Amino acid sequence: MNKLPKLILFAGLLFFLFACQKEPYEQISKRPNIIFIMSDDHAYQAISAYDSRLIQTPNIDRIANMGMLFTNASVTNSICAPSRATILTGKHSHINGKTDNHFPFDTTNVTFPQLLQEAGYQTAMFGKLHFGNNPKGFDQFKILPGQGVYYNPIFITKNEGTYEVEGYVTDIITDMTLDWLENERKADQPFFLAFLHKAPHREWLPAERHIEEFAQKQFPEPATLFDDYSGRGSATKEAEMNLLHHMNWSGDSKIYPEVMDQLGIPDASGWDKGAFKREVGRMNNQQRANWDKVYQPINEAFIKSFPSMSEKDKMRWRYQRYMQDYLGTIASIDENVGRVLDYLEANGLMENTIIVYTSDQGFYLGEHGWFDKRFVYDESFKTPLMIAWPGKVKAGTKSDELVQNLDFAQTFLEAAGIIPPADMQGESLMPLLTGQADKWTREAVYYHYYEYPSIHMVKRHYAIVTKKYKLIHFYYDVDEWELYDRLNDPHELKNVYHEPAYKEIKNKLHQDLDALRKKYGDSSEISQRLLQEYLNGLKATDQNLAPSFKK
Ligand code: SGN
Numbered sequence: 001m002n003k004l005p006k007l008i009l010f011a012g013l014l015f016f017l018f019a020c021q022k023e024p025y026e027q028i029s030k031r032p033n034i035i036f037i038m039s040d041d042h043a044y045q046a047i048s049a050y051d052s053r054l055i056q057t058p059n060i061d062r063i064a065n066m067g068m069l070f071t072n073a074s075v076t077n078s079i080c081a082p083s084r085a086t087i088l089t090g091k092h093s094h095i096n097g098k099t100d101n102h103f104p105f106d107t108t109n110v111t112f113p114q115l116l117q118e119a120g121y122q123t124a125m126f127g128k129l130h131f132g133n134n135p136k137g138f139d140q141f142k143i144l145p146g147q148g149v150y151y152n153p154i155f156i157t158k159n160e161g162t163y164e165v166e167g168y169v170t171d172i173i174t175d176m177t178l179d180w181l182e183n184e185r186k187a188d189q190p191f192f193l194a195f196l197h198k199a200p201h202r203e204w205l206p207a208e209r210h211i212e213e214f215a216q217k218q219f220p221e222p223a224t225l226f227d228d229y230s231g232r233g234s235a236t237k238e239a240e241m242n243l244l245h246h247m248n249w250s251g252d253s254k255i256y257p258e259v260m261d262q263l264g265i266p267d268a269s270g271w272d273k274g275a276f277k278r279e280v281g282r283m284n285n286q287q288r289a290n291w292d293k294v295y296q297p298i299n300e301a302f303i304k305s306f307p308s309m310s311e312k313d314k315m316r317w318r319y320q321r322y323m324q325d326y327l328g329t330i331a332s333i334d335e336n337v338g339r340v341l342d343y344l345e346a347n348g349l350m351e352n353t354i355i356v357y358t359s360d361q362g363f364y365l366g367e368h369g370w371f372d373k374r375f376v377y378d379e380s381f382k383t384p385l386m387i388a389w390p391g392k393v394k395a396g397t398k399s400d401e402l403v404q405n406l407d408f409a410q411t412f413l414e415a416a417g418i419i420p421p422a423d424m425q426g427e428s429l430m431p432l433l434t435g436q437a438d439k440w441t442r443e444a445v446y447y448h449y450y451e452y453p454s455i456h457m458v459k460r461h462y463a464i465v466t467k468k469y470k471l472i473h474f475y476y477d478v479d480e481w482e483l484y485d486r487l488n489d490p491h492e493l494k495n496v497y498h499e500p501a502y503k504e505i506k507n508k509l510h511q512d513l514d515a516l517r518k519k520y521g522d523s524s525e526i527s528q529r530l531l532q533e534y535l536n537g538l539k540a541t542d543q544n545l546a547p548s549f550k551k
């Protein structure tokens, strides 16, 4: 055969192979950019796309309006660093080893950004990671050490060492993100960008421009603010996250330490005043003056009203203070999400970019009288999730399927045309996103929380959750089962585990839970090993076993 027909045959073969590619998102030339926006402790109750009673978030809602809103998204373990580890590895906590916030992430885990980077993606991360070490697989990163702080935060950077930046954390993380998009992004490479906010994490310090506006607002109380935890087991009763009993007066409610002294309010947590000093103490003179302008009058009014306040009044007062500050921090997230969306629009980047907005877990906004998270009960188990991909995901759609933070890795890898490692445990959301919901077969998800004993004292538990029911086992210092009928008891106030009417359902859920544990490779033996490692680790690193409130 002479050269010409050979060449034609080869070209024909190439054309044939190319034409065989089924889906456009698998084509190398069209690999989408991915912007993963995640906030820390952002409850779905505080996003107007879900619920507009507390706050308007028009910019975050833009993502939902452009794409798909997930109304049943959840996490596998409702706490910060473990959730992030699950997101990055696509594996449950007992497999990736990051079960709690206390010990560093095992960097021998394979994470999806490493795979994207190897496959030619440009990768960058800005904001809160909380791993105890630096992220792998990133061409650029600027991250907060640990939890980070709201005012004048410090950043650990890939190329410029560690330094402090004056200003407000949410604005600064966004400035860094926009600067990267404008000056470092390479036009000829797809990118993965992690834009990770510290807000609205405790101690909830709004930006100077939002303090006054939010401090004047009053918010509707949740139906279960005065929950007495009857009808449930010991875990709800022994948890230390009640607004009245376990919030810090100074650190959380912003009562000045000297006012606590004046009113004879004890530092019950032992670090109440310290938390205030750690955050408010960092402010420069101008920031502090703007702060005092709003909080001084609040403190003065509190000095007057405190002596005659009933326990109920105190609860109500604390709820309002909590919401004013928590939601105030969300106002700046929303503005800054808007800045990034505007940039994408103005620079022709909307078309082939997947935009995700989520949180590392949900949060209690006074439901059950609580703040914080950790429990598998809805407000902390569920997490906000919306995904836009203009042209690919139909605008303004909703999904109530049981999706999890476990699913991101495989979703992004599929979008990038990369075959995920076989040991990842999630499922790609691509069928749901592209209108092929019939290919989605999941009926239950698995949950396992480990960080106990520790702050907030939420007992170790694992659970199976379906759209209708939740079966939970609390273990270690108790052996208690709880069953909730999600449709008939949406506030999860009545444990029906021992009710004869639920016997069959209970037996079926037990079987399904066993099967799920097998599927994900979890067992009592593993739980025992992880518990021992945790207790030994706390001892070895001299960390408090039970930082319990003085009762
Ligand atoms: C801090 C908070 C806790 C919170 C944990 C974990 N206290 O310890 O309330 O549960 O972080 O949060 S604080 O007053 O120091 O902020 S997580 O989001 O990192 O898991």
Ligand code: CA
Binding pocket: 040, 041, 079, 080, 201, 360, 361
């Ligand atoms: Ca968190």
